Amino acid sequence: MQRAEPQDFGRVLSSMCTEPHPAAREAAERFLATNPGDPGTYQTVSNLERQAVELLGEMTGLGDPAGYVTSGGTEANIQAVRIARNRAETADPNVVVPDSAHFSFSKAAEMLDVELRRVPTVDYRADVEAMADAIDDDTVAVVGVAGTTEYGHVDPIPALADLAQSADALMHVDAAFGGFYLPFTDFAWHFGHAEIDTMTIDPHKVGQAAVPAGGFLARSSDLLDELAIDTPYLESRSQVTLTGTRSGAGVASAVAAMEALWPDGYRQQYHTSMDNAEWLADALEDRGYTVVGPELPLLAADVSLSLIEQLRERGWRVTKTGAGEMRVVCMPHVTRSMLRSFVADLDWY
Amino acid sequence: MQRAEPQDFGRVLSSMCTEPHPAAREAAERFLATNPGDPGTYQTVSNLERQAVELLGEMTGLGDPAGYVTSGGTEANIQAVRIARNRAETADPNVVVPDSAHFSFSKAAEMLDVELRRVPTVDYRADVEAMADAIDDDTVAVVGVAGTTEYGHVDPIPALADLAQSADALMHVDAAFGGFYLPFTDFAWHFGHAEIDTMTIDPHKVGQAAVPAGGFLARSSDLLDELAIDTPYLESRSQVTLTGTRSGAGVASAVAAMEALWPDGYRQQYHTSMDNAEWLADALEDRGYTVVGPELPLLAADVSLSLIEQLRERGWRVTKTGAGEMRVVCMPHVTRSMLRSFVADLDWY
Numbered sequence: 001m002q003r004a005e006p007q008d009f010g011r012v013l014s015s016m017c018t019e020p021h022p023a024a025r026e027a028a029e030r031f032l033a034t035n036p037g038d039p040g041t042y043q044t045v046s047n048l049e050r051q052a053v054e055l056l057g058e059m060t061g062l063g064d065p066a067g068y069v070t071s072g073g074t075e076a077n078i079q080a081v082r083i084a085r086n087r088a089e090t091a092d093p094n095v096v097v098p099d100s101a102h103f104s105f106s107k108a109a110e111m112l113d114v115e116l117r118r119v120p121t122v123d124y125r126a127d128v129e130a131m132a133d134a135i136d137d138d139t140v141a142v143v144g145v146a147g148t149t150e151y152g153h154v155d156p157i158p159a160l161a162d163l164a165q166s167a168d169a170l171m172h173v174d175a176a177f178g179g180f181y182l183p184f185t186d187f188a189w190h191f192g193h194a195e196i197d198t199m200t201i202d203p204h205k206v207g208q209a210a211v212p213a214g215g216f217l218a219r220s221s222d223l224l225d226e227l228a229i230d231t232p233y234l235e236s237r238s239q240v241t242l243t244g245t246r247s248g249a250g251v252a253s254a255v256a257a258m259e260a261l262w263p264d265g266y267r268q269q270y271h272t273s274m275d276n277a278e279w280l281a282d283a284l285e286d287r288g289y290t291v292v293g294p295e296l297p298l299l300a301a302d303v304s305l306s307l308i309e310q311l312r313e314r315g316w317r318v319t320k321t322g323a324g325e326m327r328v329v330c331m332p333h334v335t336r337s338m339l340r341s342f343v344a345d346l347d348w349y
Numbered sequence: 350m351q352r353a354e355p356q357d358f359g360r361v362l363s364s365m366c367t368e369p370h371p372a373a374r375e376a377a378e379r380f381l382a383t384n385p386g387d388p389g390t391y392q393t394v395s396n397l398e399r400q401a402v403e404l405l406g407e408m409t410g411l412g413d414p415a416g417y418v419t420s421g422g423t424e425a426n427i428q429a430v431r432i433a434r435n436r437a438e439t440a441d442p443n444v445v446v447p448d449s450a451h452f453s454f455s456k457a458a459e460m461l462d463v464e465l466r467r468v469p470t471v472d473y474r475a476d477v478e479a480m481a482d483a484i485d486d487d488t489v490a491v492v493g494v495a496g497t498t499e500y501g502h503v504d505p506i507p508a509l510a511d512l513a514q515s516a517d518a519l520m521h522v523d524a525a526f527g528g529f530y531l532p533f534t535d536f537a538w539h540f541g542h543a544e545i546d547t548m549t550i551d552p553h554k555v556g557q558a559a560v561p562a563g564g565f566l567a568r569s570s571d572l573l574d575e576l577a578i579d580t581p582y583l584e585s586r587s588q589v590t591l592t593g594t595r596s597g598a599g600v601a602s603a604v605a606a607m608e609a610l611w612p613d614g615y616r617q618q619y620h621t622s623m624d625n626a627e628w629l630a631d632a633l634e635d636r637g638y639t640v641v642g643p644e645l646p647l648l649a650a651d652v653s654l655s656l657i658e659q660l661r662e663r664g665w666r667v668t669k670t671g672a673g674e675m676r677v678v679c680m681p682h683v684t685r686s687m688l689r690s691f692v693a694d695l696d697w698y
Contacts, residue, residue, distance in 0.1 A: 015390045041364045041666045071420045074593035107578045229456045232671035244423035247561050317390045322581035
C-alpha cells in the first residue's frame, strides 16, 4: 500500500476538506465498523446521529431539527430538490438557483428530471429581482447559497425566503461550506433568521469531522417523509437517506468534532481563518492583483494561468474559478506561515 | 464520546457489514483525510481507485473495466438505473426486476421517475418467463440479483441477459452481497458469463473493506458518460459519481482488502462461511424448522417471532425477512463457535 499523497495539507489551498480534529479522527477510527443505516443492529451510532442533528440545529437556529448525516453536500442538495419535487403538484417542476450554486444542483436536476433555472448573480450574490422574475407557478424550490463554492459569498437569504414563500416553493439554503463560519458573523442565513425549509451544512468541511459527514437539516420531519422508501428486512420500516449502508465513522466523528469545537473552537477558527484570508488578499492586492473576497475565508484573484501552473509545479494545490481566477480556500489547516511561503513562491516567479 | 455498540460483532447475525480486514482498517486510517472526488488535489487515492476498479474487473471477468468506488450498493444500483434511463429514447421508461431485488431499486425508481416492475420470483429466484412477459418497448433495464439480500439466492443471469439484449435494454447485475463469494462457485453470474452491462459489487460487505466502499462496474466507459455532470472549479472537467466529496478511506481500504485476500483469502472465506451456514441449516432442520438456503452463506428459517424477540433480548442481532422468517447472514465475522452459542440459546427457550 502506498503512502497517502498529499502526505499532509501543508500546500493544499484548493480543498474544502481538511485534517480532521484529533477527537474526530479518534471517533472515526473507533466507529469504523458501524452502520447508522441499520439502527436495529448499530444502536449507539444511531443515537449519535440524533445528537449530531441536535448540534447542527443549535448552530442554525432550529429548535427541534429533523435531518440526518449525509455522505456530503451533494446528497443533501439532491435531497432538498427531491423533497421539493415530490411535495409539489406540478408535472413540470423547476428550481430557481443563483448561477453561483454548486454543480450538485445540476446533478440533482438531471437525476430528478427537474428544470434548473440558473440566474446570473450581481456582485457574486443572488440577484433577488432576477430570481423573482425566474419564478413561476411551476417553481418548486428556491435556493440560496450561504458561502458560495467559488467566491465564498453569502446570498441575501431572507429576501430569497420571502420569494419562496410567495411562490409556495421550498426554501433551501446551501451552507455546506459556510455553515461552520457563519454563526460568528452578522449575516442573516439560518432557520432563525428566515423561513427556510431545508439546509445543507457539512461537518466534514469547516466542521473538521472526517469524510463522509455531510449534514441535511429540515424544519420539520414532514419534509423528510417525502423521501421515505419502504425497507422490508430492516427493523426500521422506512428509510429517507439516499444511500443505504452509511459510515458510522463519519457520524461519530461529526459529534466528536462538534463537542470539541462548538462554539468556542469554531469561533476562534473563524477569526484565525478570516485574518489569514484578509492577510493574503492584502498581499495579493499589494502586488497589483484584483481580489474577490474574502467575505468568508475564501478568495479569488486574477493571477495568470501560467503562474498558477508554476505554483502547482512547486507543489501548491490551487484551483481556478470558472472565470479562470486563482482560488484559495483558507481551511483550518491553512496557516499564516503557509500563506507567507505561498506568497514568497509567487514573488519568486 | 460513548463506546461503539455493539463493541464487536460477536452476536451480529443481521448485518452485511463486517469487521474490516486489519490491512483495510490500517489503510482507511491512513487515507482518512483524502478525497477521491478531487483528483487534482488527492492524486494517490485517485490512482488507488483505478486499482480498485481493475481488481474488481479481474473478479468479474471484465478485461478493461470502467467504474468507480461508490458510497455503497444503493448508489451503484441508482446509477445503473440512471444510465439506462438516460440512454434510452422512451418518455415512459420502466425497469423490470425480480421481486427479490433490494429496496434501493424502489429508491432509484422514485428518484429517477422510472416505473419499477417487480416480478414475483419462483423458488426465490427470478422467473425468466414472467420477467419476459413484463418487458415491453419502454423497458430500459433488466436486473438480475446474484445473491439476494433476503435469501442469498442467485438469479439465472445469462437467461435474463438474453431477455435484456432482445429488448435492447441495459442488463444490470446486483452482486452487492454475492460478488465476493461467487468467484468460488459454479454460478454463471459475471461479465465473462453473459452480456452484462453494469454491476454492483461491494468491497465493504464480504470484501472486508471499511465502509464506505461499494463498487459500480460498467462494461464500457460510454455507459458512464451518461452520468457526466460538468464541474466548473475542479481540475477534472466532469463528474460521474452520485456524491461529490468521497471517502478516501473507503477507496484505500478496498484496495488493501483485495490485495490481502484476492483470491486465496476470499476463497477460504467462502468455504468457511458456507460450511458455517450449512452447519446452522442442519442444526435448525434437526429442530424441526423449515430452512431456506444456504445457496450463498445466508439462510432463513421459520422461527417464531416471539422466539426471535427472546434471542434479541439475549443480545443476538437477527432480522426478519419480509415474510417474517428469521434471517441469518454468515459474514466473515460469524464463526462456528458463535453459531454453537446461538443454537444453545435457541434451545434454552
